[in-house]
Amino acid sequence: MKNISTLTHDLEQLWQKGSSPDPELLKVFCDNVSDAITSSFTEAVSKEKRTVLRMSSLGKPSRQLWYESRDSTEPEQLDYSTRLKFLYGHMIEELLVLLVKMAGHSVEDQQEEHDIDGVKGHQDARVDGVLVDFKSASGRSFSKFKNQTLTEDDPFGYVGQMSAYAHKNNDQETAFIVMDKQTGQVTVMPLHRMEMIDPEDRVKELKQALSKDTPPQRCYDDTADGQSGNRKLATGCSYCRFKFECWEDANDGIGLRGFNYANGTRYLTEVRKLPNVEELTPNF
Numbered sequence: 001m002k003n004i005s006t007l008t009h010d011l012e013q014l015w016q017k018g019s020s021p022d023p024e025l026l027k028v029f030c031d032n033v034s035d036a037i038t039s040s041f042t043e044a045v046s047k048e049k050r051t052v053l054r055m056s057s058l059g060k061p062s063r064q065l066w067y068e069s070r071d072s073t074e075p076e077q078l079d080y081s082t083r084l085k086f087l088y089g090h091m092i093e094e095l096l097v098l099l100v101k102m103a104g105h106s107v108e109d110q111q112e113e114h115d116i117d118g119v120k121g122h123q124d125a126r127v128d129g130v131l132v133d134f135k136s137a138s139g140r141s142f143s144k145f146k147n148q149t150l151t152e153d154d155p156f157g158y159v160g161q162m163s164a165y166a167h168k169n170n171d172q173e174t175a176f177i178v179m180d181k182q183t184g185q186v187t188v189m190p191l192h193r194m195e196m197i198d199p200e201d202r203v204k205e206l207k208q209a210l211s212k213d214t215p216p217q218r219c220y221d222d223t224a225d226g227q228s229g230n231r232k233l234a235t236g237c238s239y240c241r242f243k244f245e246c247w248e249d250a251n252d253g254i255g256l257r258g259f260n261y262a263n264g265t266r267y268l269t270e271v272r273k274l275p276n277v278e279e280l281t282p283n284f
Contacts, residue, residue: 002103002104002105002128003105003128004105004127004128004130004132004175004188005188007100007103007105007127007128007177007186007188008186008187008188010103010104010105011099011100011103011186013103014099014102014103019102019103021098021102022102025098025101025102026098028098029094029095029097029098032094032097033091033094036087036090036091036094037087040083040086040087040090052065052068052069052210053065053118053119053203053206053207053210054119054120054121055114055116055119055120055121055122055161055164055165055199056121056157056161057157057161058119058157058160058161058163058164058197058199058202058203058206059154059156059157059158059159059160059161059163059197060156060157060160061157061216061219061220061236061240062205062206062209062216062219063215063216063217063218063219063246064219064240064242064246065206065209065210066209066210066212066215066216067215067242067245067246068242069210078241088136088181089136089181090136092136092179092181093134093135093136093179095179096134096136096177096179096186097110097125097134100127100177105127105128106126106127106128106129107125107126107127108125108126108129109123109125109126110124110125111123111124111125114164114165114168114169115168116164116167116168116199116200116203117200117203117204117207119164119203121161121164121165123165123169127175127177130173130174130175131162131165131166131169131171131173131174131175132174132175132176132177133158133161133162133165133174133175133176133177134176134177134178135158135176135177135178135179136178136179136180136181137178137179137180137181138180138181138182139180139182139183142178142179142180142181142183142185142187145176145178145187145189146178146185146187146189148189148190150176150189150191151191151195155235155236155239156239158176159191159195159196159197160197160199160202162174162176162191162196163196163197163198163199163202164199166191166193166196167196167198167199167200171193172192172193173190173191173192173193174190174191174192175188175189175190175191176188176189176191215246218237218246219234219236219237219240220233220234220236220237221234222234222237222250222269222270225266225268228272228273228275229272229273230268230270230271230272230273230275231268231269231270232266232267232268232269233247233256233266233267233268233269237267238265238266238267243256243267244256247267247269250268250269250270251268251269251270251271255281256268256269256281257271257279257281258279258280258281259275259277259278259279259280260277260278260279260280261275261277265280
């Protein structure tokens with residue numbers, strides 16, 4: 001009998017068996033992808049402020065959510081490449097759902113809504129009776145799922161989100177089903193209740209933090225940039241859309257300075273030795 005422990009093997013067998021999707025399954029997939037594309041472009045131009053506290057945000061840093069909740073705070077605008085990455089990430093997750101169904105595994109209770117003291121969210125599904133979240137990930141993030149080290153380094157708050165769904169369902173065992181966006185490799189990472197946060201306590205903590213006039217302490221300390229004497233943002237901070245406001249006191253009050261390295265932009269909080277690459281920060 002198939003269960004979630006055989007999932008990756010069963011996915012590998014799909015192409016060897018020459019499987020083809022049921023027309024109804026394919027229609028659902030196409031409809032969901034169409035909705036994802038439409039939403040991506042609609043959200044890009046929408047002026048409507050999104051609800052800050054949702055179950056998907058419970059695992060995110062309190063300071064980040066504090067900035068997000070302020071009307072006076074203008075976040076860094078997402079460029080087209082970032083929006084495109086989010087969009088095809090969503091499309092990959094929809095593809096995963098389709099493939100899991102094609103492989104003969106049950107997918108039930110999709111998008112059920114839950115509520116913790118007014119904080120709402122929608123679980124992804126149950127696969128073979130196990131509460132799951134479908135994710136797409138880059139190589140570095142994927143390795144944390146594959147090696148089961150996500151609980152040690154979770155800047156996007158996936159564990160907090162899953163904790164809320166598990167709490168509402170009274171589940172002790174859950175799992176992430178994840179595809180590497182670069183290699184196509186799929187892994188299943190189990191997550192036990194002992195590794196989760198208490199979502200009710202977290203909701204109370206966040207509501208208190210967001211009600212204050214000053215932000216909580218910084219989410220991460222800056223780190224040494226090799227042997228240069230410079231200091232840079234931690235990885236979790238570099239992804240945040242509020243990093244410039246949060247680190248406005250960097251570089252003796254000048255603010256963050258960004259440099260265009262081959263592996264992406266590096267944001268420095270203290271520059272003692274000028275990097276030998278293009279600086280992206282205006283006015284320098």
